Amino acid sequence: MNRRSPSTPGVSLYDTPGPRTRRAIRIWTVVVIVVVVAAIAAGLVQFAAHGQLAADRWTPFLTAGVWQYLLVGLGGTIEAAAIVAVLGGLFGVLLAVGRVSSNRVAHWLSTAYIEIFRTIPVLLLIYLMLFGLPQLGLNFPVLWKLAIPLTLANAAAFAEIIRAGILGLPSGQSEAALSLGLSPAQTMRMIVLPQAMRFVAPSLVTQLVSLVKDTSLGYIVAFTELLYRGQVLSAYNHFVIPTFVVVTLIYLVFNGSLSTLASRLRLRPSKRTIAPPRTSAPTVGVPVTDDRA
Numbered sequence: 001m002n003r004r005s006p007s008t009p010g011v012s013l014y015d016t017p018g019p020r021t022r023r024a025i026r027i028w029t030v031v032v033i034v035v036v037v038a039a040i041a042a043g044l045v046q047f048a049a050h051g052q053l054a055a056d057r058w059t060p061f062l063t064a065g066v067w068q069y070l071l072v073g074l075g076g077t078i079e080a081a082a083i084v085a086v087l088g089g090l091f092g093v094l095l096a097v098g099r100v101s102s103n104r105v106a107h108w109l110s111t112a113y114i115e116i117f118r119t120i121p122v123l124l125l126i127y128l129m130l131f132g133l134p135q136l137g138l139n140f141p142v143l144w145k146l147a148i149p150l151t152l153a154n155a156a157a158f159a160e161i162i163r164a165g166i167l168g169l170p171s172g173q174s175e176a177a178l179s180l181g182l183s184p185a186q187t188m189r190m191i192v193l194p195q196a197m198r199f200v201a202p203s204l205v206t207q208l209v210s211l212v213k214d215t216s217l218g219y220i221v222a223f224t225e226l227l228y229r230g231q232v233l234s235a236y237n238h239f240v241i242p243t244f245v246v247v248t249l250i251y252l253v254f255n256g257s258l259s260t261l262a263s264r265l266r267l268r269p270s271k272r273t274i275a276p277p278r279t280s281a282p283t284v285g286v287p288v289t290d291d292r293a
Contacts, residue, residue: 047241057242066233073229074250080143080215080225084150085208091151092158097188099159100166110159117156125149126220145221154211161203165196205262209255226250 017025047053060066098110126149129140140148169192177187197204218225230247234240 052241057239060237061242061246069233070226070229070250073224073226076223076225077212077215080147080218081212083147084154084211088151088154089158091155092162095155095159096162096166099163114156114159117153122149122153122214123217125152126217130221142221142223146218146223150211150214157207161200161207162196165200166192168199169195202262202266205258205265209258212255
């Protein structure tokens, strides 16, 4: 298992940006914000010109019934995402361990799975689940017609993130654990994986945001998730643009909360790895006494 040298100072999965890079990031951030604000303003002008900002189009969204209907869809989104996150995360851990394993069979099988399912579109997997398996007599509930394809695809993504965390750890930790008598399996389970999961936690949460967005494909299998509820509601009230603007705002709030969590997790390891400067006792001007006298 090739990992970083124990002499490498600190553990980081990316280079810390320098002053010039930080200045460029700030400049491009301002540029992107200006462009986005201009696009939103232009969109509002067009909406107003076509009567999409009329009060009667937005009044239905002030009623509790509409919000209850949409929040049931959000609950379905959270349910599907939670199932995929748990199953895909566990499967991803096994794949990551298999890919860094010295066992050739485990390494080959894990690598083959990851490379295959990283290249297959999730939509194709859903179609195979929806139309292919019933031909073989396998018909799953609606929730699992969405959850199984998402699990298969996201397990490969989780595996690559976790593998990066494993390879980013100093190899000296594994060597020390093995020298203490721990088996390779115990070393991986007790020493390597806990630290790797901590370091890649922000990336895992970011992948979770992508996973939540993928649940919007549930409309294909008629699963009751947020986007599907939005489609049904817009067909009922004929206010297509206001309905999907509200659905978009719900996604922004929910995924924005997850992104904020990822940012906070990204800051935590750096705070823990910064050690306070050591101060040595002054040696000049301090009388030295012999306690043996």
